[in-house]
Amino acid sequence: MSTETPAWMADIDSAALTALGAIEAAATLATLREAEVGALGRKGNVTALMKRIGKLDKSERKAFGAAAGGLRGKVTRAVSARREAIVQAAIAAELADTTFDETLPGLDGAPGHVHPLSRVQQELEDVFISMGFSVLDYPEVESEFDNFEALNIPGWHPARDMQDTFWLEGGHLLRTHTSAGQVRAMHQFKPPFRAVFPGKVYRYESTDASHDHTFHQLEGLMIGRHVSVGHLLDSMRTLLSAIFKRDVQVRLRPGYFPFVEPGFELDISCQVCDQKGCSVCKQSGWVELLPCGLVHPNVLRAGGLDPDEWQGWAFGLGLSRLVMMRYGVNDIRLLMGGDARFVEGFHPGT
Amino acid sequence: MFVSWNWISELVDTTGVDPKAFAERFTLSVAEIEEVVEFGAGLSAVVVAEVVKISPHPNADKLRLADCDLGDRQVQVVCGAPDLKVGMRVPFVPPGVTLPSGITVRHGEVRGVPSPGMLASEADLGLSEDHDGLMELDGCDAPTGTPxxxxxALHDVLYEVDNKSITHRPDLWGQVGMAREVAALLNRPLKPLDITGLTFGDTPPLDVAISAHGHCRRYLCTRLDGVTIAPSPVAARLRLRSLGVRPINNIVDATNLAMLETGNPLHAFDASSVRGDQLIIRQAVEGEQLETLDGETRHLAPTDCVITDEQGPVALAGIMGGANSEIVATTTGVVLEAASFDGAAIRKTATRLGMRTDSSARFEKHLDPETARLAALRFCKMVLELCPDAQITASLLDKGAHIDSPPAPVAISTSRSYLRSRLGLNAEQLSDAWMDRAFSALAFELRGEGDELVVTVPSFRAGRDVGIAEDLVEELGRVFGYDHIPSEAPQVAARPPYLPPSKLQERAARQALAQGRGLTEVVLYSFESEPFRKRAGLVELSAAGHAEPRLRLANHLSADQTHLRRLLCNNLLSAMEDNLLQGNRAAEGHKGLTIGLFELSRAFVPLASNESAHPAADPGLPPALTDSTARQGYLDGLSDALREGATAALKSTAPLPWQPRRLAIALGERLGGGQQGLVSAPKAVSVRLFREAVGAVEDLCRQLQRPAPQFKRQPSVGQLPDGLIRHPGQVDLRPAWLHTARHATIAVDGRFIGLVSLIHPEVRSRLGVPAEVALVELDLDALLDVTAVPEQGEAPPKFPPSAFDLTVPCQPSVRADDLRGVLAAAGDGVVDGVSVDVQWVSEYADEGTDAFGRALTFNVTSRNPDGSLTDDNITQIRRALLGSLLDHSQVRDGWAQDMITHHS
Structure with a gap:
């Protein structure tokens, strides 16, 4: 056995020097990757060395293979070690950095804003949906029949005067209340059913801070075999408690609306003072909220229902007013004024 | 309408009832009380004085000194009242007292003469607005010095009742009606009004003929002579004052007191002024005139009803008397009219002439003709009390259709169990006896056995108030007290609620635009602003160039708002202008937008004469009662009066106009330079706004799970691109704001959905702010009609795709999507089973003069589902794509060939 150093040993040493030197010198993962490819890649110097084994004498192959393989292992380990070192150094450097300014203002994501009328309407719809009410949508230009006659409002009734209604040339009108949908709903659905229909309504009246010629209402209608004042009371208390997200007391007073009999004005316990007495409720503890009542048999008839068989309750909630109450809006004209700054004053999103 | 507790207390025993506390019960059971007013309070320090001597003021011509007897002492005060006379009894206010009017009386000097107190007028005491002269305490026998x-009887508690809450209750327009309610609530008897001791003569006062039967259902008439006209005693005057009526003289005051008590207005003529011996109640003749009591000359119309004597009108029926027959100081004979006029006719005349009187306000409520007689009798009783010398000198003439053919009493068949069940009460909670008592207290008569009931309605409730069993439910309920009815959960069918797709669509749209795109929702009026429309030159043109019709109001509040909008974008553009004018926005959006608005609302489009509404425009609208059986069933159930109107209304129900649900978007940026009207927008801004708008529409379609929208310019203005379907009522193709060179029609799945456009430079130049605006208007219903893209759970591809970029030098006029289409088609099927997707990435535009100075970069992604792509595959695809551009006229000559030769 020869003790003479083989000629290729110098080449291995030289390749090791080049490869390991480049690896040690790498300061970033990218240069490390270059060094690794320079050694072990398809055209790398260690790879090139490995390819020489075929040209060697058989007696030398074993020793050469061991030496070259050892080099490849060494290089691979060196790359791993170097990579770990670079990563750790970077982490340490980032953690040691004291220049990050956490007080710079947040970046504006430019959130959009949904109109408060839409928000409140959707919130109410969701309350009603959760209690099995369908949500319907009916036209704003209505026939005189659906807006008046079908609701038991005959021609002599003062509500039919020009003073209260926007009429269109040709005889149709802009609905004066969402109640105009009642008869439509009765024709659309097989009883029993319950539904709400929100939307725009119109009144021919001059505007001020608390009146607008266009505003939003939400009509509620329940049709069943047996519907009593007791049911109405329970329904209204439950629904309004869900809407106000707290326990609400309700009371009924006589109120005259041709399409309900008996008809009521519904008061709710004052949400401002909890019935302790304040300026909002004029010390009475009660605030007038909405008109409601048991559906008049003539309305059921107009809806194609037999009043001996079917009964119902209905209410009309002022959505615009509810928005004003909830957000302290002191001028109704802000709602439809088209000023983006008003809408953007509310929380973004839906 | 005021309710006087004193008056009520004359008719019902109210002992032990605090009127202020009772007000709540009244509100809960009868009518809404707006305010509880204390009348004549805070006057206990004021005493009765008698003027015993008057002497001139040494230093003032218009002032005098009055020596007054106060019972235990005498004082001298300075007084400026011209009506001061010896012997008159007046209120004396001692020093230190603060009156309801706010005045504090001082122990002062007036023009150098001490005046320890004052003599008061009604206004001083807060009893009326009358400052004219002292309050004369005539008819008051109390000794001087009495508080x-x-x-x-000065002090009273008044309920001011909301008139709107009693429009349906004619009986509540008199104190006696209110007293009946109080009696029922207190369960105490109602005392009858005193009409005893009246003796009428045998001969009628006059001949009365009624030709206006529709206007006048009953006319009662009598005559009193020996009358002495004088002011009413102080008590009567105060009662009138407290209820808001001005005292005139004893006769006129008696008509008003009887009206306030019974609710039925009366009128008194001076007998000597009535010409001839006949009164005719007839419709006025065109051109006829009458000077009414207020001194105005009224021009009458045939819809008005007048009372005429031999020579012409002497009163405007039910509203106001004529000046020619007014009660005057010399009147000794009085002809009394107690009539019942038709409410609708009175309302019509009162509205037309702008004369709303206490009388017309009551007649409008459709009074019970029976009450007219009671009012006449009460008037006579009062006159005989006020004028001891007066005598009734004629019979009580009573004429009219109401007498000739009296209406049958209204009787309602129902059952006790029905009435209870509608309230939600059982027989223990609401006993038979309680029911009987409540009905009888309200003057309803009950018959029937066991559960069955026949309820006869008193005439004063029978008109338009109580007619069906449900009305009886209300009567019972309110007397019982709704607050005593236990609430009970209704039994309801357990079914999922129906939510129309349109509702879900609107919610998704809101989410996409507000949360996804950072836009702000506005809710605008349905009326267009005509001044803005005119200023901005907005009009909707048909393809042929004529203006499309809009729905026009028959009555409008303001000449600025006469039409309903056909397009949402017009108002939205106006709102955008307002918002841009506000300037100095706090936050600019991350996408560089200054303002982004959207609106979800209905537009209104008239039907063309040959159209009937398409279901897509109005989803789920059931035509009212088109089924003849349903219609007949409905009409049969109505009262005669209602049936007539309902039949007519059903006949005239023409189809409604289109009311499509629309979405409109406006993206606006205020431009610098300040040369409003002249500035043209930098193209980069225009491109960005337009692309933002396109992106919003794309987001919307994604959010609504609809196929990706296609954007194509109109081939010529007002024309749809080939193959698109557009229904009537959809977005107009030629709104004035459409920029003919910078717009696109939006199509989804071959359906026309709407328009996206920058505003026309002409419109832009007319805005009040230098700005560029992109508008979108689209039909939500049409979008809903497009089938949603189905969702499928596909396994992700196993092999990675291969991608490269291609940057193509081309002419500025080339459409990126056209070029993309050419490339995509070329890549298709080049390698078996390999899909090629081409997407536009970016553009570079050279501002120079190079005809091919624009470069469009596309990303080409190829994917083989069954394996990796080889380099050869990629080369093949690349060559095929380049090959497709070899002869493209808008791509730089030789570029494609060069790329094939040298780079692949």
């Missing part, structure tokens, strides 16, 4: 509230 005023003791001397006359």
């Amino acid at each position: 005023l509230p003791t001397a006359i």
Whole structure:
């Protein structure tokens, strides 16, 4: 056995020097990757060395293979070690950095804003949906029949005067209340059913801070075999408690609306003072909220229902007013004024 | 309408009832009380004085000195009242007293003469607005020095009732009606009004003929002579004052007191002024005139009803008397009219002439003709009390259709169990006896056995108030007290609610635009602003160039708002202008937008004469009662009066106009330079706004799970691109704001959905702010009609795709999507089973003069589902794509060939 150093040993040493030197010198993962490819890649110097084994004498192959393989292992380990070192150094450097300014203002994501009328309407719809009410949508230009006659409002009734209604040339009108949908709903659905229909309504009246010629209402209608004042009371208390997200007391007073009999004005316990007495409720503890009542048999008839068989309750909630109450809006004209700054004053999103 | 507790207390025993506390019960059971007013309070320090001597003021011509007897002492005060006379009894206010009017009386000097107190007018005491002269305490026998509230029944508690809450209750327009309610609530008897001791003569006062039967259902008439006209005693005057009526003289005051009590207005003529011996109640003749009591000359119309004597009108029926027959100081004979006029006719005349009187306000409520007689009798009783010398000198003439053919009493068949069940009460909670008592207290008569009931309605409730069993439910319920009815959960069918797709669509749209795109929702009016429309030159043109019709109001509040909008974008553009004018926005959006608005609302498009509404425009609208059986069933159930109107209304129900649900978007940026009207927008801004708008529409379609929208310019203005379907009522193709060179029609799945456009430079130049605006208007219903893209759970591809970029030098006029289409088609099927997707990435535009100075970069992604792509595959695809551009006229000559030769 020869003790003479083989000629290729110098080449291995030289390749090791080049490869390991480049690896040690790498300061970033990218240069490390270059060094690794320079050694072990398809055209790398260690790879090139490995390819020489075929040209060697058989007696030398074993020793050469061991030496070259050892080099490849060494290089691979060196790359791993170097990579770990670079990563750790970077982490340490980032953690040691004291220049990050956490007080710079947040970046504006430019959130959009949904109109408060839409928000409140959707919130109410969701309350009603959760209690099995369908949500319907009916036209704003209505026939005189659906807006008046079908609701038991005959021609002599003062509500039919020009003073209260926007009429269109040709005889149709802009609905004066969402109640105009009642008869439509009765024709659309097989009883029993319950539904709400929100939307725009119109009144021919001059505007001020608390009146607008266009505003939003939400009509509620329940049709069943047996519907009593007791049911109405329970329904209204439950629904309004869900809407106000707290326990609400309700009371009924006589109120005259041709399409309900008996008809009521519904008061709710004052949400401002909890019935302790304040300026909002004029010390009475009660605030007038909405008109409601048991559906008049003539309305059921107009809806194609037999009043001996079917009964119902209905209410009309002022959505615009509810928005004003909830957000302290002191001028109704802000709602439809088209000023983006008003809408953007509310929380973004839906 | 005021309710006087004193008056009520004359008719019902109210002992032990605090009127202020009772007000709540009244509100809960009868009518809404707007305010509880204390009348004549705070006057206990005021005493009755008698003027015993008057002497001139040494230093003032218009002032005098009055020596007054106060019972235990005499004082001298300075007084400026011209009506001061010896012997008159007046209220004296001692020093230190603060009156309801706010005045504090001082122990002062007036023009150098001491005046320890003052003599008061009604206004001083807060009893009326009358400052003219002292309050004369005539008819008051109390000794001097008596405190005023003791001397006359001064103090009262008044309920001011909301008139709107009693429009349906003609019986509540008199104190006696209110007293009946109080009696029922207190369960105490109602005392009858005193009409005893009246003796009428045998001969009628006059001949009365009614030709206006529709206007006048009953006319009662009598005559009193020996009348002495004088002011009413102080108590009567105060009662009138407290209820808001001005005292005139004893006769006129008696008509008003009887009206306030019974609710039925009366009128008194001066008998000597009535010409001839006949009164005719007839419709006025065109051109006829009458000077009414207020001194105005009224021009009458045939819809008005007048009372005429031999020579012409002497009163405007039910509203106001004529000046020619007014009660005057010399009147000794009085002809009384107690009539019942038709409410609708009175309302019509009162509205037309702008004369709303206490009388017309009551007649409008459709009074019970029976009450007219009671009012006549009460008037006579009062006159005989006020004028001891007066005598009734004629019979009580009573004429009219109401007498000739009296209406049958209204009787309602129902059952006790029905009435209870509608309230939600059982027989223990609401006993038979309680029910009987409540009905009888309200003057309803009950018959029937066991559960069955026949309820006869009193005439004063029978008109338009109570007619069906449900009305009886209300009567019972309110007397019982709705607050005593236990609430009970209704039994309801357990079914999922129906939510129309349109509702879900609107919610998703809101989410996409507000949360996804950072836009702000506005809710605008349905009326267009005509001044803005005119200023901005907005009009909707048909393809042929004529203006499309809009729905026009028959009555409008303002000449600025006469039409309903056909397009949402017009108002939205106006709102955008307003918002841009506000300037100095706090936050600019991350996408560089200054303002982004959207609106979800209905537009209104008239039907063309040959159209009937398409279901897509109005989803789920059931035509009212088109089924003849349903219609007949409905009409049969109505009262005669209602049936007539309902039949007519059903006949005239023409189809409604289109009311499509629309979405409109406006993206606006205020431009610098300040040369409003002249500035043209930098193209980069225009491109960005337009692309933002396109992106919003794309997001919307994604959010609504609809196929990706296609954007194509109109081939010529007002024309749809080939193959698109557009329904009537959809977005107009030629709104004035459409920029003919910078717009696109939006199509989804071959359906026309709407428009996206920058505003026309002409419109832009007319805005009040230099700005560029992109508008979108689209039909939500049409979008809903497009089938949603189905969702499928596909396994992700196993092999990675291969991608490269291609940057193509081309002419500025080339459409990126056209070029993309050419490339995509070329890549298709080049390698078996390999899909090629081409997407536009970016553009570079050279501002120079190079005809091919624009470069469009596309990303080409190829994917083989069954394996990796080889380099050869990629080369093949690349060559095929380049090959497709070899002869493209808008791509730089030789570029494609060069790329094939040298780079692949």
